[in-house]
Amino acid sequence: MTIRFYNTLTNSTEEFTPVEDDCVRMYSCGPTVYDFAHIGNFRSFLFADLIRRTLEFFGHNVHHVMNITDVGHMTDDSNADGGGEDKMEAAAKRVKEDKKSGKVPEGAVENPDNPFQIADYYTHAFLDDAKLLGIKVAFESDNILKATENIDTMQDMISLLIDRGHAYVGADGVVYYSVESFSDYGQLSGNSLEELREGASDRLNASDQANKRHPADFMLWKADPSHIMKWDSPWGTGYPGWHIECSCMARKRLGKDVIDIHTGGEDLIFPHHECEIAQSRGATGAEAFARFWMHARFLLVDGGKMSKSKGNFYTVRDVLEGRVLDENNEPTGVQVHPAVLRLELIKSHYRSNMNFTRKGLQDSASIVKRLTDFRARLEAAAGDERVEVDLSHPILADFGKALADDLNVSGALGVIVPWAATTPDNPAEALAVLDRINSVLAIAPLDSSDGDSSDNGDGESEIQTLCKQLDEARAAKDYATADAIRDQIQAAGFEVKTTPDGTVAERPLA
């Protein structure tokens, strides 16, 4: 199967082949850990997970690495003059307030003034959320790299860049990358140095420009002993620029100068990824840093940008715990199954606008339900029988064809959802097919390693009792009582349905 991906570097869809057959090496720009990651962040991370799982579906071995940006950066890094508030300091203030209000659990952050503890707190929150949503790399601690643990590698690369004439120490003592030393600067984002110079003219102040050779030159290291996170270096005690960590960690962990795929949100195309390319290629001399640059479009919520003021700024926990707003701007209070959120965030094409809505969540829930019910039927029918299938199976062939076409998830769903309404002649084979499908989608169930979702706690046995009582009332034709019991079960947040085996209560998925 020919896999085709859209490559931002060439603005075209190209056939994907790995640099080396044995392994696909991919790097994803991960979160900053000054706050909880929101669902827009996770759309991008899930997009990367989908690439990885798709490649694995087609038999590739994939080494996927993601970074955690835990270095405190100035909110206004571009100025390199230390202006603006450090994000880690801002996070410390917020955590202190949240500790008072109880939003941060007791003992989670001992000392909010210690930036490493703040970073640690949000890093764990991120990884927990990522695991809930089935992002594979989150389970691989060796492949989650923290910037603060790789400062020495960054310093090595900065030295190398200075030695090779790509970087210099400015009049202000800051180490800058010289964009004019790298002829391909601007290739990824479609900018030219001239355009950047003009575009910058109304933004940069004269004193800042005076320290740089070109307005687009960017910071690699800034000496600043007052910075909240700081390390010793040949250029003074301070902190690294925000682009250098990815260049270094990708090369270090993936072990190659040229990797196969680099992913991120569309906003990272410029300047972040442009700068990464300049750094990496400047340091290695290679003709490329990543062969494929792939970017996910921004997520909209209710037709607009997420904003805290509009109240439609959702973290993963907000969605799962029922804090999505309904038509009346009230929280729905309905818990959402992680698989539903996962599907909602991957079902639209990654290069088109995705609009997150309550309705969409409910649509996704119905698909998840159809697939999980289908699995249950197949498991019941197949018994202990297990068979192997390969990708030549008609369903897998069509499913794979859609995915291989630049991750056409909608097309893939169009293949499998109607199939899930059928009754296959060979349930064991169908189950094997579903497993292969689920190795990519990971929604039915979310984690293919654990069985079906277990409904734990929450007066589950009470509900069981009520269902029995309902059945008894129905058997006695006491319909008034039966209806009252049903209302009671529904009021507890369950959906009630009548099956040949009696009344069953289920929690809605969204």
Added chain:
RNA sequence: GGGGCGGUGGCCAAGUGGCUAAGGCACUGGAUUGCAAAUCCAGCACGCGCGGGUUCGAAUCCCGCUCGCCCCUCCA
């Protein structure tokens, strides 16, 4: 101002030159059910932002217009 992406049924959305324009949700009718839910069957776009053009043939290619979104500044 520069760069990129897109406008397909009430909603989400596939389809990028040629059968009756996937699929899901919603909706309508029927079966079933004490009722409801679930399930099953059936129905539901003569048209693909607007106007031209190319072609035997276009939602799909070309030109113009229009609307929307994103990036160019911290941001996934």
